[in-house]
Structures are given as structure tokens and as C-alpha cells.
Amino acid sequence: MTKPTTTATPALRAHSPEVSAARARRWGAFYYAEQVLRVMKGYGWTIVMYGVGQPVAYLFAMGVGLATLVEANGAGAFGGVSYLTFIAPALLISAAVMTAANEFTFPVMDGFKWRRVYYGPHASPLTPEQIAGGQVIAVTVRFLLQSALYFAVVALFGAAPGTWAWVSILIATLAGLSFGLPLMSYAATIRNDKGQFAMVMRFIVMPLFLFSGTFFPLDTLPLGVRWIGWISPIWHGTELGRVVSYGYEEEPWLTIVHLVFLLGLAAAGWVLSKRQFAKRMAS
Amino acid sequence: MVRVSELVSKESPVSSPSDAAPQYVITAENLTKRYGDVTAVDGISFRVPAGEAFGLLGPNGAGKSTTMKMIGGVSQRTSGSLSIMGLDPEQHGPEVRAHLGVVPQQDNLDEELKVRDNLLVYGRYFGLPMSYLRRKADELLEFAQLTDKANAKVDALSGGMKRRLTIARSLINEPRILLLDEPTTGLDPQARHILWDRLFRLKEQGVTLILTTHYMDEAEQLCDRLIVVDKGKIMAEGSPASLIRDYSTREVLELRFGSDRNASVGAELEGIGERLETLPDRVLIYAHDGEAALEQVTARGLRPVTSLVRRSSLEDVFLRLTGRSLVD
Numbered sequence: 001m002t003k004p005t006t007t008a009t010p011a012l013r014a015h016s017p018e019v020s021a022a023r024a025r026r027w028g029a030f031y032y033a034e035q036v037l038r039v040m041k042g043y044g045w046t047i048v049m050y051g052v053g054q055p056v057a058y059l060f061a062m063g064v065g066l067a068t069l070v071e072a073n074g075a076g077a078f079g080g081v082s083y084l085t086f087i088a089p090a091l092l093i094s095a096a097v098m099t100a101a102n103e104f105t106f107p108v109m110d111g112f113k114w115r116r117v118y119y120g121p122h123a124s125p126l127t128p129e130q131i132a133g134g135q136v137i138a139v140t141v142r143f144l145l146q147s148a149l150y151f152a153v154v155a156l157f158g159a160a161p162g163t164w165a166w167v168s169i170l171i172a173t174l175a176g177l178s179f180g181l182p183l184m185s186y187a188a189t190i191r192n193d194k195g196q197f198a199m200v201m202r203f204i205v206m207p208l209f210l211f212s213g214t215f216f217p218l219d220t221l222p223l224g225v226r227w228i229g230w231i232s233p234i235w236h237g238t239e240l241g242r243v244v245s246y247g248y249e250e251e252p253w254l255t256i257v258h259l260v261f262l263l264g265l266a267a268a269g270w271v272l273s274k275r276q277f278a279k280r281m282a283s
Numbered sequence: 284m285v286r287v288s289e290l291v292s293k294e295s296p297v298s299s300p301s302d303a304a305p306q307y308v309i310t311a312e313n314l315t316k317r318y319g320d321v322t323a324v325d326g327i328s329f330r331v332p333a334g335e336a337f338g339l340l341g342p343n344g345a346g347k348s349t350t351m352k353m354i355g356g357v358s359q360r361t362s363g364s365l366s367i368m369g370l371d372p373e374q375h376g377p378e379v380r381a382h383l384g385v386v387p388q389q390d391n392l393d394e395e396l397k398v399r400d401n402l403l404v405y406g407r408y409f410g411l412p413m414s415y416l417r418r419k420a421d422e423l424l425e426f427a428q429l430t431d432k433a434n435a436k437v438d439a440l441s442g443g444m445k446r447r448l449t450i451a452r453s454l455i456n457e458p459r460i461l462l463l464d465e466p467t468t469g470l471d472p473q474a475r476h477i478l479w480d481r482l483f484r485l486k487e488q489g490v491t492l493i494l495t496t497h498y499m500d501e502a503e504q505l506c507d508r509l510i511v512v513d514k515g516k517i518m519a520e521g522s523p524a525s526l527i528r529d530y531s532t533r534e535v536l537e538l539r540f541g542s543d544r545n546a547s548v549g550a551e552l553e554g555i556g557e558r559l560e561t562l563p564d565r566v567l568i569y570a571h572d573g574e575a576a577l578e579q580v581t582a583r584g585l586r587p588v589t590s591l592v593r594r595s596s597l598e599d600v601f602l603r604l605t606g607r608s609l610v611d
Contacts, residue, residue: 012418014411014457017368017381023410024377035404039395103535116391120452122357124408125377282359283318 025061032121032134033141036107040142047142050099051149057076058091059084059157062215080248081161082174084209088212089157089168089241090234092150096143096172097234101205102178102255103139105197111135113278122281132277134183136270138179161246168241171262178262179208181269188276207230211240236261308333308460309354313363316349316515323349325362325515331363338509340502340597342607346494346496347513348388351464352388356380367460381409388464390445394436397423398448399433419455426481427451439447450481450517450557459519461485463494467501479504490558499558499597511597511604523597529601531595532557534573538580538587550587555579560602571598 011145014020024031040047070083078086111118113132118131126134127260147169154160161167183200190196211221211228218226229235236258242248243255297560309331316324322348339347352358353365355380356372365372372379392401402420411419418516422428427447432440440448446466446585453461466482467475481504487490495503502509503523511518511526514539519526540548549561556570570576573592580587601607 012422014409014413014415014419017378017458018454020381020409020411020456021375021378024381024408027410028377028408031407031410034407035393038400038404039393042395050463115394117393118390118391119389120393120405121408122353123387124381124405125381125410126408127376173573174608237568281357 019111020033020203021125024025028126028130029137031138032126032131034134035121036135036138040138047146048149050095051146052153052218053221055091055150055153059088059154059159062087062091065157067173070253079242079246079248082159084157085246086159086200086242088154088157088214089171089245090212090238092154093148093172093220093241094209094212094214094234096147096176097179097208097237098205099146100139100176101183101197101201103142104135104180104184105187105200109183109190109193109197112188113191113193116126118277118281125206128277128281129274131186132273132282135184136181138175140173140177144169145178154191159245160162162244163246164248165243165246171237171240171244173234174262174266178237178265179233181266181273185269185272188273188280192237210235233262233265266277287434291584292373296369305402306333307331308368308488309337309493310366311350311354311363312365314350314353314359314365315362316346316353317361319349322515323355324360327510327512327515329520331493336486336505336507337492338502338506339495339512340494340506340601341495341499342497342500342601345510345512350512351462351493351495355383355462356502359418361551371415375538381456382458384456384458384459384461386446386449386453386461386463386466386469390402392445392452394437394511397434397436398429401437401609402452402455403563404490405452409456411456416455423451423454426454426484428477430503431520441474443470443477446470446474446478447481450478450489454485460491460493461574463492463495465495467496468496475501499601502597511601512600513605513607514528519600526597526600527579527595531599532569533571533595534576535593535599536568536570536573536576536580537589537591537593538568539564539589540566540585540587551583552580557581557601569595 067083078079121131122128151160151169155165187197206227211225212218212232213229214234218229218235221229239250240246240255240258243250307330312328313326313329314324315322315326327350339350341347349358353372354361354367356367356376359373367379368382369557370379393404394403399420402423403416406416424433427450429444429448429451432444437445437448450466459579461509461547462584463482470478482492486505492505494505506523508520509526510520519530521529537547545563545605546561546565549559550567552566552568556568556576558569560567560569568576577590577592
């Protein structure tokens with residue numbers, strides 16, 4: 001039945017299913033990440049504007065405008081650095097966490113329910129865990145890219161004096177994951193959208209943003225609300241960011257606590273997400 | 284026009300351990316799936332040899348899609364055994380799925396990507412290289428008659444086009460087994476015929492087709508053999524022609540007396556044909572010769588509003604087996 005063709009191009013043949021399966025087992029998460037990144041490319045401008053436009057606006061308003069007022073009342077509270085330098089790491093980390101609140105909620109709902117995009121790859125050799133992994137890899141790429149852009153603007157404002165200040169790009173990415181992965185595992189359980197994600201934004205992300213030592217040191221707050229900072233990835237990330245950005249001095253054990261907190265939350269979120277993806281897709 | 288033979292390779296080996304004559308690509312024994320107290324699939328057994336077009340015919344909720352999901356290696360069975368290309372999908376999920384092309388009941392194309400990109404991305408899930416995928420995507424777009432839509436966004440496509448794109452997508456890895464879950468549900472007649480034509484070409488190429496449908500005409504057109512499923516159980520099995528032969532008469536006389544009279548006229552029709560079926564909107568008389576049966580009806584002085592003699596179909600088989608219609 002196969003007629004020999006006389007054309008110069010060789011007949012097109014896919015590799016065997018065995019090869020497909022072996023490749024998918026090894027690289028599956030990256031294959032799915034590729035898909036998510038292609039979709040992100042569609043709103044690439046939003047990502048760039050978020051990475052550049054937001055820091056420009058914030059740094060200008062807070063760091064230049066508000067700073068003149070704040071610094072008039074004595075800059076000592078900010079460890080001897082300018083107000084701009086003080087808030088820059090916090091803004092960088094917060095931006096990553098807010099991105100996490102978007103990227104690990106609506107796209108997950110879209111994958112399982114609205115447009116069911118997870119169920120396409122689910123029928124391919126990919127596993128649910130790899131689909132979850134691909135989503136995470138793609139968002140991590142976005143965190144890195146966006147944080148790098150953000151950091152570049154911060155550096156242009158002269159608000160990143162330390163040699164190791166660039167490490168805050170990695171810290172922002174970690175903070176984004178430590179907030180985002182637990183959120184992803186929650187998003188994967190939602191079967192009907194009743195505005196839960198808007199609630200997360202309003203009642204979790206916003207308070208964390210405001211009470212995580214973002215605009216003023218956490219210890220200026222009364223003890224009654226200081227705990228918000230202690231459980232907040234934004235605070236732990238921000239403190240780490242300040243250490244690398246301008247040599248903010250804190251007890252070494254505290255630095256370790258920040259790191260362990262962020263890594264632990266991210267790891268727990270990842271384990272739960274994987275489990276939830278597998279459970280939901282098998283049902 | 285692309286030669287279909289180029290789309291699907293013929294000699295891809297069936298990795299069966301034995302050399303036994305009919306090579307079954309799918310073997311299910313006592314396959315059962317329960318969700319809590321509900322038994323969606325209740326101990327069904329069937330075998331599908333390579334190259335067959337095998338159908339699961341039944342109404343909505345019969346357990347067809349659940350069976351397909353188990354074959355597709357995405358849903359775990361409660362009990363029984365299942366083997367696809369000699370592999371247990373629960374032990375070797377990625378390997379089994381690498382053999383398959385899947386057209387799900389609900390399209391799950393990525394609407395944010397362009398038509399052609401949907402094919403490329405999907406091919407990547409099989410680890411296929413871009414050099415292969417670019418050419419393959421163009422071939423499949425032509426096969427699916429979507430070449431001029433290659434750079435359109437998916438949400439700009441009609442329902443029939445989306446369905447064809449989903450089928451094209453399922454062929455990106457040159458599968459030897461294609462699973463089609465209700466492939467033409469929701470399509471207009473013209474779109475369905477285009478789709479059937481494409482599926483028929485694949486069948487000619489020796490691709491094993493497993494399809495579920497609740498359309499009897501679809502089952503008759505495409506299936507070499509089918510199982511009639513109801514409430515998770517197999518009611519009958521065979522080719523469309525043999526099922527009709529075994530469970531129905533050659534012809535059917537359909538009579539309409541008006542909705543208030545259909546039920547009451549039943550007694551007066553006793554003895555005509557081999558079997559009588561009274562439905563709310565019509566009376567069916569199963570007979571070898573429909574015209575002769577109609578003459579007997581008029582000879583008894585009965586005057587139906589309309590009468591129609593037709594060949595028996597799978598719909599009649601289903602009605603006989605379950606006492607219900609396929610499409611509610």
C-alpha cells in the first residue's frame with residue numbers, strides 16, 4: 001500500500017513509541033514547560049511591563065516621593081541606608097509573590113476545569129506529576145526573567161549597592177515558589193470558582209504585602225500583628241534580600257531560618273501539588 | 284493531497300510477545316470500574332485485533348467513556364485485567380500512552396495557541412524533534428483540511444474544524460491505535476461526513492480504531508465489530524450486520540397513529556410481523572417484508588397517519604436489547 005515516492009525528501013517517520021515513552025519519562029516536565037512558556041509568550045508584553053513598569057512606578061513613588069518625608073524623620077530606622085535601598089528588596093520579592101498568586105491559580109483552574117488544557121498532555125506519555133512540574137518550571141522561568149528585569153531597574157535607581165545584590169533575583173524566585181506552590185496545591189482542589197482566588201489576593205496577599213516589613217521594619221509593628229510577618233514568605237524573602245542587597249545585619253541563625261522557611265514551604269507545596277494533580281487527573 | 288500512507292506508517296511492529304496468529308492489541312478481562320457505590324463499568328471483556336475498527340455503542344452513561352479512559356491509561360480500573368500492546372496501562376502508563384492517539388469527548392486544544400502550534404506542542408510531549416514536527420504538522424493540517432487555518436487561533440475555528448484539529452493532533456506520533464470518544468457528537472451532518480471520511484482513510488491504513496458513539500449510523504459506517512453496552516455491561520457483540528441479523532428482522536414498518544392512539548392500537552396489530560414495539564410517538568412492526576406487513580395493517584382497516592418501511596438498524600438492536608432508545 002505504501003507507494004514509493006520519488007521525491008528527494010525522505011519519508012517522514014516518527015520514532016518508536018518506546019523512544020517516545022523513554023524521552024517523556026526523562027524530560028516530560030520540560031516538554032510541558034515548553035507549552036506553558038509558548039502560551040506565556042502570548043502575553044509576553046504584560047510580563048515585561050510587570051517587570052519594568054511596576055518597579056519604575058513603585059520606586060519613583062515610594063523611594064523618591066515618600067522617601068523625602070520618611071528620611072526627614074531620621075533615616076536611622078533603616079539601618080543607615082536610604083529608604084529607597086531599604087524598600088527595593090521588599091518590592092522585588094513582593095512582585096514575585098504577586099505573580100505567583102496569579103500564575104498558580106487561574107492557569108491551574110484553566111487546566112483542570114475551564115479549558116481543560118491539562119487533559120491534552122494527560123493523554124500523552126506525560127504523567128500528572130510532570131504536568132504539574134512543567135507548570136512550575138515555566139513559572140520559575142517567568143520569576144527569574146521578571147525579577148532580573150526588576151533588579152535591573154532597581155540597580156539603575158542605585159538602590160542595590162551590595163556586590164551580592166543580584167542574588168536577590170534568586171531569592172525573589174524562591175519566595176515566589178514558597179508562596180506559589182502551596183497555593184497551587186490548593187488551586188488544584190477547587191472544582192468550582194466562587195471567587196476564591198480574589199479572596200486569596202485580598203485577604204492573604206495584600207496583608208502579607210503590607211505587614212511583612214515591606215515599608216517599615218517588622219519590629220516597629222506591635223506584637224499582635226508581627227506574627228503575620230513571621231509566617232510570610234514576603235518577610236523571610238525580604239530579610240534575605242536585604243542581607244544580600246546592602247549587607248543588612250542580622251543574626252546568622254535568622255538568615256538560616258529564612259532560607260529553611262522558604263525552602264520548606266516550597267517543598268511542602270510541591271509534594272502536595274504533585275499528589276493533588278495525580279489524584280484529580282486519575283478520577 | 285497528501286497520501287494517507289505517508290501519514291501513518293504501516294509496518295510499525297506490534298510488540299506482542301507471542302507469534303500467535305491474531306495479534307490482539309487490546310485485551311480486557313472482567314474490566315470493572317467503580318466510583319464509590321456506582322459501578323460505571325461492570326466486568327466487561329473484549330479483545331481487539333490489530334487493524335480492526337472496534338466500537339462501543341451505548342447511551343450516555345453506559346460506561347463507554349470510562350472504558351476508554353482505562354484503555355487510554357489515564358484512569359485506574361477497580362478490578363479485572365487490561366492489556367494494551369501487551370502492556371498493563373497501570374504499570375506502564377507512559378509506554379502505553381506513547382502507542383496511542385486519543386481524541387477525547389471534549390476538545391481540550393490550547394485555545395491560546397495557533398492551530399499549527401497546537402500540533403507542534405503536542406508532538407513535543409512524545410519527545411519528537413522539531414525537524415520532524417514541522418513537516419508532520421503541515422501534512423496533518425492538509426489531512427485535516429486545515430492548511431489555510433494554520434496560523435489562526437483555535438477559538439476562531441468551527442466545531443467541526445476543532446474536532447478535525449483534535450484528530451490531527453492525535454496522529455502526530457503516528458499511533459497504531461486511535462481512541463475516539465464520541466468523535467462527532469455535536470457536529471452538523473456535513474462536518475460529520477467529512478470526519479467519517481478521514482477516519483475511514485485511517486482505517487484503510489490499518490490503524491486500529493476504538494470508538495465510542497451513541498449514533499447507530501456512525502457505528503454502522505465505521506465499525507467492523509462492536510459491543511453494545513448498557514449500564515456498564517456488554518449486551519451483545521458482533522459486526523453491525525450480524526447484530527441486526529441476530530436481534531432484529533430485515534425490515535421495520537414504522538407507523539404513527541397520533542400520540543394518543545399509538546398505545547391503544549397495539550392490540551389490533553397483534554400477529555402482524557414477528558414482533559411489535561410500541562413507543563410514545565410510533566409503533567414499530569418488525570417483519571421480514573415491511574410492505575407486506577403494511578398491507579396486512581390496512582387490510583385490518585387501520586389507517587395510520589404516516590407509514591414508513593425501512594431496513595433494520597442498530598437502533599432496533601439496542602431497543603430490543605434494552606427496551607430503550609439510544610438517544611433520549
